[in-house]
């Protein structure tokens with residue numbers, strides 16, 4: 524039976540990808556950013572921890588989806604996904620391989636479970652999906668895990684609530700438990716933490732709020748479910764809303780959840796970078 | 805539990821210095837944002853760079869949107885229905901980073917903006933709510 528063993532959250536700041544692609548990770552600006560991923564890189568390499576498949580929750584930043592198509596929740600079911608050209612050419616990273624049998628299983632399970640997913644075949648994946656892979660695995664010739672992409676609309680309002688995201692996570696956990704193959708599965712929630720990329724208020728960072736959010740992923744996860752969109756916007760900037768995607772990850776962890784590792788650093792570009800590893804014991 | 809759309813959405817207008825990308829803005833900015841998307845193709849970027857005004861002539865942007873695009877006035881583009889992830893295709897084509905482009909919306913120089921970020925970013929104090937002044 525497939526087992527959901529851990530949840531990982533991380534920001535997916537494009538600049539992290541640029542630094543890796545251009546060999547800048549040892550520069551003073553980037554050193555503290557990448558230092559916080561060293562623990563996870565070690566941990567995830569160990570055979571007992573290495574997932575076979577990652578269910579990777581992210582948002583498309585006007586790359587695969589434009590104004591013609593705005594799915595609230597979408598699942599990638601193709602065999603593979605190419606890195607997107609976001610305006611400066613595609614990132615020089617491996618093609619992302621799916622476990623398509625598993626992805627189609629999850630899609631069916633979620634729809635039966637009353638989550639009306641949009642099923643996507645042809646889809647290029649942008650920094651939201653590839654930067655977390657680079658942060659965790661560096662620059663391999665091929666990604667060492669299969670990836671099931673789950674894309675969430677956090678761009679055009681209204682976006683799904685934290686509560687709805689949490690429940691989607693719970694439904695994903697049921698889908699995993701219902702899969703007969705023996706797989707080690709991780710779920711990753713990406714994006715955030717506080718940041719605002721637009722208007723005169725751009726550059727907003729709220730470290731206190733972010734740290735409390737990180738604390739409560741284990742201390743008081745029920746509080747996080749009910750945070751409204753307006754609070755994310757006021758307290759963590761217009762793009763801080765991406766943190767609802769962390770709640771899909773957290774909602775999927777049903778066991779005794781233990782924090783294994785945490786990393787928080789300001790700034791990465793315009794963003795407060797957050798990263799946490801949660802064990803689903 | 806049903807919530808009123810207007811109650812839910814109107815809250816978003818109460819955040820200082822912020823244009824939340826609501827469905828209203830998405831409708832207003834449809835062609836503007838679709839134009840930006842076209843710059844994801846290398847051959848289009850080339851044609852754009854060669855003659856921006858001629859390139860824009862093929863798109864159903866309003867005159868105000870066209871002017872703001874040519875002026876790279878990003879705050880104005882937000883007001884006219886642009887979304888930052890779409891506008892990113894425009895400033896990426898210009899070779900600008902997010903920090904460079906975003907800083908132009910704050911009234912600060914890029915250097916001052918970078919220094920603010922290095923010092924921990926902009927505090928939310930005083931810019932949470934127009935109504936409450938918090």
Ligand SMILES: [Fe+2]
Nearest residue numbers: 535651714765
């Ligand atoms: Fe993002």
